[in-house]
Structures are given as C-alpha cells and as structure tokens.
Amino acid sequence: MENTPLSKIESIVARQKEFFSQGATRDLTFRKDSLRRLYGAIKEWEPAIEEALMTDLHKSGEEGYITETGLVLSEISDHLRHLRHWARTERKRTPLTLFPSAGYVVKEPLGTVLIISPWNYPVQLLLTPLVGALSAGCTAVLKPSPYVPNVSRVLQEMIEHTFDQRQVAVVQGNREVNANLLAQRWDLIFFTGSPALGRTVMESASRNLTPVVLELGGKSPCIVDEGADVKIAARRCLWGKCLNSGQTCIAPDYLLVHDSLRDSFLEEFDRQKEWLYREGLDKDTPHYGHIVRDAAFERVVNYMKDGTVLSGGRYDAESRFIEPTILGDVPPDAPVMTEEIFGPVFPMMTFGEISEVERFVNSREKPLALYYFGSVKKGRELIRHTTSGGACINDTIMHVANPNLPFGGVGNSGMGSYHSRLSYEAFTHRRSILVTPTKVDMPFRYMPYRFIRLVRRLLK
Secondary structure (H helix, E strand, O other): OOOOOHHHHHHHHHHHHHHHHOOHHHOHHHHHHHHHHHHHHHHHHHHHHHHHHHHHHOOOHHHHHHHHHHHHHHHHHHHHHHHHHHHOOEEEOOOHHHOOOEEEEEEEEOOEEEEEOOOOOOOHHHHHHHHHHHHHOOEEEEEOOOOOHHHHHHHHHHHHHHOOOOOEEEOOOOHHHHHHHHOOOOOEEEEEOOHHHHHHHHHHHHOOOOOEEEEOOOOEEEEEOOOOOHHHHHHHHHHHHHHHHHOOOOOEEEEEEEHHHHHHHHHHHHHHHHHHOOOOOOOOOOOOOOOOOHHHHHHHHHHHHHOEEEEOOOEEOOOOEEOOEEEEOOOOOOHHHHOOOOOOEEEEEEEOOHHHHHHHHHOOOOOOEEEEEOOHHHHHHHHHOOOOOEEEEOOOOHHHHOOOOOEEOOHHHEEOEEOOHHHHHHOEEEEEEEEOOOOOOOHHHOOOOOOHHHHHHHHO
C-alpha cells in the first residue's frame, strides 16, 4: 500500500473538522442513514471482503462471516434499534438546595476521531468502532493495517463508494503514516493493537490531552481445573486457539492444567483436533488460517524451542501454516511464557492447588481475558481473586459475541470498552446542563450567607 502523504492527511482532517462544525452529523436521521449505508455497503462488498480475507489470512468465508462481517452487521442492527433511546436527553434529580433549577444530561458527539485497526481482524476491528462513531454523530478517519493489503484496499474502496470523505475517510500506510496521524489533533483516538504501540498512541495523545480508547492484548490464561469436563475443555480451548490460527487478542494464550488431568487433557486435545478437522489438518485445510507474514511465522515457530512438543509441532514455511501445538517443560520466564504468542502454540504448565493459579496470574500483567474450566462455583471464586478484561467459565472467546457485555481491557491489556451502547458512549460526550428560572431568586446563595445553618441541614 502506498503511504498517504502528510499534506493529504492534514487536508482530510481539516475538511472533516469543518464538516462536523456545520452540525449535519448531529441529526439523528442523518446518523441512522449513515448506519444503513454502511450496512448496505458491507452486504454489497461481502464477496470482495471474503476473497481478500482468504488471500491475506487464509480465512474461510464461514469464519470471515462469524468473526468479521457478521459481527459488524449485528452491531449496526443493534444501534439502529436503540439509537433514539440512547441519544435522548436525560433529566436528573436536582437537590433542594438548587431549587428551582432542573438538571439534564444531553449527549453530543465528541467530534473528529481517529480509528486505527490491526491486521488480525481487519474488518471487524476497523468497522465496529466506526459504527459507534457514526451512531454518536462523529466524523472519522480510518487507518487499516498494511499487513493485510488486500483487505485494506477493499475496505478503502468500499468506504469511498459509500461516504463523503468529509464524513469518513481512509488513510493507508506504515508506521510513518501512523506517526503523521498521531501528530494531528483529534477529539478521540480509538486504537486496537499491541501494548507497546498502545503506549506510543497514549504518549502522542497526551500532547493534546486527547482521550483514548486502547484495546490491546496480553497473555490470557486458560485454566483446566479438577472436576472439569476434559472433552469439552480440550475442544473449546483448541477451537479458541485455532480461530484465525491463534492470531486473536483474546485467544487462550497458555494452559494451566491440574496435575491429575495432564495426560487425559493431552489425549483429548489430539482427539478433538481430529474431530474438529475431520478432513485432515494441513496447509490446504480450508477452515484453518495461516500466519499473516514471514516475520510473525518465524517468531511463532521459534517459540517451540522453549519447551518439549507434546502435541502437534508440524509447520510449513512457504504457506506459513503452523499446526496447533502444545509445549511442556516450559520455564515460567521463557519467551513463550512472557510474550504474547499470537499463534497456535500452547505452552502448558500444571498446578496442584488453585491458589497456585491465583498467585501466578496475579504476578503477571492483567490479561485481556481469563478462561476457567471446572465447577462454576470455583470459577467464580477464581475470578473474584484475579483481574482481567473479561472472562469465561467453561468456554473461550464467546464472551465477545454477547453484544450486551462490554469488551475491553484493564491495565496493560487496555482501557475503555465498547460494543452495543458502549460503542455509542465511547464516542459521545455527556454534557451536564442546569436550567435555572429567573422569576425566583433564592437569597441563601449570596453573601453574607445568612442562611448557612439551613443549608447545612439540607446538605446532611
């Protein structure tokens, strides 16, 4: 992809700010029409998006719909159903000391926003925040990833055919373009990517006191405790790791398996691999993704040196295929246990008491997700003693599919959350309004405060 010149970036931002200042995007009918146009565009361009996802990530059409376009379409439908309710002015209770005033909260768009998305879910993670921006009435500049050039090209063509650049525009390029974008003054930056790049975004935003939503990542633990249904645990852990070939920010990153279940889990993991990929698992399997680029492939393959391969281990450099792999005998300080893997390699450690799991998880950065397999009671207890952006008991990944649950990180795994109403609120300013009539003017507010005793009583 060619880098968008700095002069064009500055022109786009200036034009969007001018367009926003004219007030057209604040109109509820305009916002709903924008959402409908985006919905129609995704439906129209779905075949091209599907082909681009297969080319860049070897992502099947079915997986592309489940994890990309389908989620965005569902998000748009949710906003169209509820936007009028979300956007209405709220009347708030006003204390007696402020009589006869009345308090209100009005919702207004933040302004011109920047949305930077990663390559692993290049459609969903670019367009879902855009839904929130359009719903709130913002103008938006979108920056897709250069690592998925075909998807980024299709998305740019789709957006340019659907929206005036003064409302929504796409900017392409590498980190130099990112730097140029971050040097502009925005009303919000919505970034999805690594914690390292998140720090860069936050540092740049701080120069203009720009608010940020950071959706980052981290090492999400997957705990298989005594009492777990080993068959279900192995199947759902494997499925969560196989989605997009493990290139998922909420993928189960490493396994903590109870001592008594180690061997049975390994056996079941292999059985479930055969069940999940009945047609065989190799570089030509249609429902299994490949690693996005050579550098990432080499990094993930090198992780296999950090332990003993207990399951899987096959790979093909030409196609960047890596089989789902479990590693044993992994030191806690090995790179595979300290770096986000972003691939289908599963380091596995064992434990005897759940307190060991609590200490281990709490000794590390707060993860984006935590997965527990075992009794619901023990799972709730573990969640109560740990922290993560989200969590599942006896499942993986699926919490992100519930639009009524907030999605976001905590600490090193991010800040802010979105999906459904929270997507709208992420791009919205809640403005406090106090309306005071002039016919009544209460004397206790004025010097020399003769009614201070009465005020003290009212404030108790």
